[in-house]
Amino acid sequence: MMTEMPNKPELAPVPIWRCRRQDCKAWVREELASSSQPSCPICKGEMIRSMKHLPKLVKKHKAQKKKAPSDPWENV
Numbered sequence: 001m002m003t004e005m006p007n008k009p010e011l012a013p014v015p016i017w018r019c020r021r022q023d024c025k026a027w028v029r030e031e032l033a034s035s036s037q038p039s040c041p042i043c044k045g046e047m048i049r050s051m052k053h054l055p056k057l058v059k060k061h062k063a064q065k066k067k068a069p070s071d072p073w074e075n076v
């Protein structure tokens with residue numbers, strides 16, 4: 001018998017940064033990282049890219065992918 005769980009979070013592999021130190025559990029979603037090469041918020045050490053299965057982020061606002069019209073001032 002199948003039991004449906006409508007509220008079950010959908011897990012997706014998400015790129016993350018995690019601390020290189022094995023005894024440090026710090027990690028951050030890549031999309032939330034403050035820079036393209038973040039340092040560990042706990043031990044300030046290097047972070048390495050990894051993947052983690054996480055519930056999908058629910059985005060309430062649609063990402064704006066509209067291309068901005070060409071800047072009217074750029075040819076001035």
Ligand SMILES: [Zn+2]
Pocket residue numbers: 019020021024025026040041042043044045
């Ligand atoms: Zn760390």
